[in-house]
Amino acid sequence: MNKKYWIFCIVLILVGLQFSSCFLFSNTDNTVFLSETEFLKKVENDEVRLVIFVTNAGYAEVSLNNSTKDTPRFKIKYTDYQDLNEKIRLRKSDNHQVIIEAREERGSCLFPI
Numbered sequence: 001m002n003k004k005y006w007i008f009c010i011v012l013i014l015v016g017l018q019f020s021s022c023f024l025f026s027n028t029d030n031t032v033f034l035s036e037t038e039f040l041k042k043v044e045n046d047e048v049r050l051v052i053f054v055t056n057a058g059y060a061e062v063s064l065n066n067s068t069k070d071t072p073r074f075k076i077k078y079t080d081y082q083d084l085n086e087k088i089r090l091r092k093s094d095n096h097q098v099i100i101e102a103r104e105e106r107g108s109c110l111f112p113i
Helices: 003-024 036-044 081-091
Strands: 031-034 048-054 059-064 073-077 099-103
Touching: 031 036, 036 048, 036 059, 036 073, 036 081, 048 081, 081 099
Parallel strands: 031 073, 048 099
Antiparallel strands: 048 059, 059 073
């Protein structure tokens, strides 16, 4: 094979990996987005165990106390991290602790487009 065909094949493989990592292997789980009202009601009822704020994506992942492997994953969209954090603090009961963490989301693609 000619040298330019090898280069073309390598570029084609890299483009294929890009699309497969972004679309074919994306997370297709059963995520349920909660409204702020639904979420705060769960906090008041001591159902929430863990809240992980994804600071660069504008949503938080919510884990419930009775979560199992088959339980859907819960998320809530937010606009102000401090505001929602304060609402959680005010609504949770004194005898129940809600663990609050923060992280940044990393891209799942090999090469950013």
